[in-house]
Amino acid sequence: MHICGKLYKDPEKEVMMEDKNVPNIVVGRLPLYLRTLQLMSQEGRRVTSSQELGERLGISAAQIRKDLSQFGEFGKQGTGYTIDFLTDQLRQILHVKKVWDVAVVGIGDVGHALARYQGFANRGFRIVLLFDNDPHKIGTVVGGYVVQDLTSMVDQIQKVGVLVAMLSVPVDQAQLVTNLLIQAGVRSILNYAPINISVPIGVRVQYIDPVLHLQRMTYYLE
Amino acid sequence: MHICGKLYKDPEKEVMMEDKNVPNIVVGRLPLYLRTLQLMSQEGRRVTSSQELGERLGISAAQIRKDLSQFGEFGKQGTGYTIDFLTDQLRQILHVKKVWDVAVVGIGDVGHALARYQGFANRGFRIVLLFDNDPHKIGTVVGGYVVQDLTSMVDQIQKVGVLVAMLSVPVDQAQLVTNLLIQAGVRSILNYAPINISVPIGVRVQYIDPVLHLQRMTYYLE
Numbered sequence: 001m002h003i004c005g006k007l008y009k010d011p012e013k014e015v016m017m018e019d020k021n022v023p024n025i026v027v028g029r030l031p032l033y034l035r036t037l038q039l040m041s042q043e044g045r046r047v048t049s050s051q052e053l054g055e056r057l058g059i060s061a062a063q064i065r066k067d068l069s070q071f072g073e074f075g076k077q078g079t080g081y082t083i084d085f086l087t088d089q090l091r092q093i094l095h096v097k098k099v100w101d102v103a104v105v106g107i108g109d110v111g112h113a114l115a116r117y118q119g120f121a122n123r124g125f126r127i128v129l130l131f132d133n134d135p136h137k138i139g140t141v142v143g144g145y146v147v148q149d150l151t152s153m154v155d156q157i158q159k160v161g162v163l164v165a166m167l168s169v170p171v172d173q174a175q176l177v178t179n180l181l182i183q184a185g186v187r188s189i190l191n192y193a194p195i196n197i198s199v200p201i202g203v204r205v206q207y208i209d210p211v212l213h214l215q216r217m218t219y220y221l222e
Numbered sequence: 223m224h225i226c227g228k229l230y231k232d233p234e235k236e237v238m239m240e241d242k243n244v245p246n247i248v249v250g251r252l253p254l255y256l257r258t259l260q261l262m263s264q265e266g267r268r269v270t271s272s273q274e275l276g277e278r279l280g281i282s283a284a285q286i287r288k289d290l291s292q293f294g295e296f297g298k299q300g301t302g303y304t305i306d307f308l309t310d311q312l313r314q315i316l317h318v319k320k321v322w323d324v325a326v327v328g329i330g331d332v333g334h335a336l337a338r339y340q341g342f343a344n345r346g347f348r349i350v351l352l353f354d355n356d357p358h359k360i361g362t363v364v365g366g367y368v369v370q371d372l373t374s375m376v377d378q379i380q381k382v383g384v385l386v387a388m389l390s391v392p393v394d395q396a397q398l399v400t401n402l403l404i405q406a407g408v409r410s411i412l413n414y415a416p417i418n419i420s421v422p423i424g425v426r427v428q429y430i431d432p433v434l435h436l437q438r439m440t441y442y443l444e
Contacts, residue, residue: 024438025247031437032418039417056418095440102436109338113331114432119416123433124440163443164436188439190432194341195261196254196278204442206435210336210412211345213428214324214386215253216246217410218317218346220426221385 026067032057033064034090038122041083049080096124101162103129103186105177106169107137107147110192114166115143125164129156150177157184168192248289254279255286256312260344263305271302318346323384325351325408327399328391329359329369332414336388337365347386351378372399379406390414 036056040048050061050068057064068074068086071093075081091097102125104111115130130142133150140147148156157165165186169177174193181189187203194209258278262270272283272290279286290296290308293315297303313319324347326333337352352364355372362369370378379387387408391399396415403411409425416431 027441028434028438030441031434034437035416035431035434036418058418093441094437095443096437100436100440100443109335113335116331117432119431119433123437125433125436164440166432187443188436190435190439194257196258196280204439206439208430208432208435209257209341210339210388210430211341211347212250212253212257213412213430214322214347214410215256215316215318215345216250217412217426217428218322218386219249219252219315221317221322221409 022070026070029059029064029067030090030094032059033068034087034094034096035123037083037087037090041087046083047080048083048086050075052080091124094124098124100125100164101128101160102126103131103153103157103162103165103181105131105150105153105165105167105181106173106193107132107134107142108168108170110168111166112142114168114192115145117143127166128160129153129162131156154180154184157181157186162186164188164190166190166192167197171195244292248292251281251285251289252312252316254281255290256309256316256318257345259305259309259312263309268305269302270305270308272297274302313346316346320346322347322386323350323382324348325353325375325379325384325387325403327353327372327375327387327389327403328395328415329354329356329364330390330392332390333388334364336390337367339365349388350382351375351384353378372402376402376406379403379408384408386410386412388412388414389419393417 033053036053050064053064054061074086074089104114104127107115107130115127120126127143127145130145130147131150131153132138132147137147138149163186165181167174167177167189171193174191174195175197178189178197178199182199182203189199189203189205190208191197191205192208194211197205199205255275258275272286275286276283294311296308296311326336326349329337329352337349342348349365349367352367352369353372353375354360354369359369360371385408387403389396389399389411393415396413396417397419400411400419400421404421404425411421411425411427412430413419413427414430416433419427421427
């Protein structure tokens with residue numbers, strides 16, 4: 001919902017420049033393009049077009065071309081996009097050529113599902129730390145990782161250098177745990193608790209609440 | 223991502239009119255406002271303002287006033303919004319004064335978590351049907367409901383009149399099951415499978431894929 005810029009140092013010019021101020025809504029579409037390209041690659045495809053991507057995604061070809069043009073020239077008029085090349089470029093733009101370590105806090109049903117989720121592989125993330133405050137859960141193994149005591153979380157996250165966390169604690173603990181995550185150095189939080197959390201500038205939050213998506217659809221139902 | 227209008231018949235004028243053509247992005251913010259108002263109400267609050275809503279949500283007060291003004295006059299200059307009244311109005315606009323029956327298809331980890339999720343109560347939805355094609359799952363009870371055989375899904379959904387479904391099947395079954403859901407009359411699908419699905423006009427899809435949200439944040443991480 002914000003238009004976000006960041007400062008970076010141009011190695012050629014040795015000056016601080018603002019990035020292209022790409023709107024957040026455009027950034028939000030890039031992972032969709034990347035996911036579709038990776039699926040096409042799995043299907044054995046080598047080349048695609050903005051038309052085909054658009055049809056798969058329900059987005060206009062013009063919009064896709066416009067979004068991608070903010071980052072460079074990735075295709076040629078008439079020949080389309082080389083899937084592997086565009087995939088590689090998008091992974092670089094989204095900073096997922098590396099694999100980010102992720103902590104999951106709150107190992108209830110949702111945390112359990114996240115710890116065992118197979119969909120992170122090859123997409124830039126791997127879960128490495130699980131935390132809960134329930135003595136019955138601490139020490140158990142979920143998805144190959146031992147659930148650790150919430151009281152050790154700040155130390156553990158700092159030690160491993162985790163910057164990305166998924167929050168699946170009850171609503172009344174969400175802000176408290178968020179504060180601890182920030183204290184530990186986490187800068188991106190995917191929040192599954194159905195409540196808005198406050199974070200300082202420089203920390204980003206995304207929300208996953210199925211009801212928000214459902215209500216957005218029932219608006220259009222009679 | 224689309225600006226969506228729908229055609230409806232004005233009972234007074236007996237002509238087909240477009241609705242107010244509220245942009246989909248505005249519709250997408252209404253559930254956020256509703257969720258925040260419901261939390262405020264639980265806190266015992268009676269009145270709020272666009273400023274306070276904005277601070278809680280990280281959205282400007284002006285944006286909130288503009289969004290709400292598309293649907294009517296809900297507050298008074300200087301006195302703000304009566305929380306119960308605005309809650310009621312938003313529930314009406316989003317069609318969640320009624321409770322929608324929901325089917326969950328695919329009772330793996332995600333489907334299991336959805337079936338047991340406590341966050342649907344008082345927000346317009348209740349899960350009533352669970353389906354899977356695994357003989358080991360069919361007949362088991364999850365979240366109080368018996369998992370039924372996928373082969374009975376179309377009949378069951380039609381019988382109960384379910385219009386809303388959550389899809390948590392493997393990627394390679396997502397389109398096939400979607401086609402069955404549409405055949406059964408479902409018009410809103412919340413898709414947890416990390417793949418885009420094709421639906422005819424008049425059917426809506428929302429996607430929940432944690433990686434899309436994570437990648438959207440790592441874009442801003444060094």
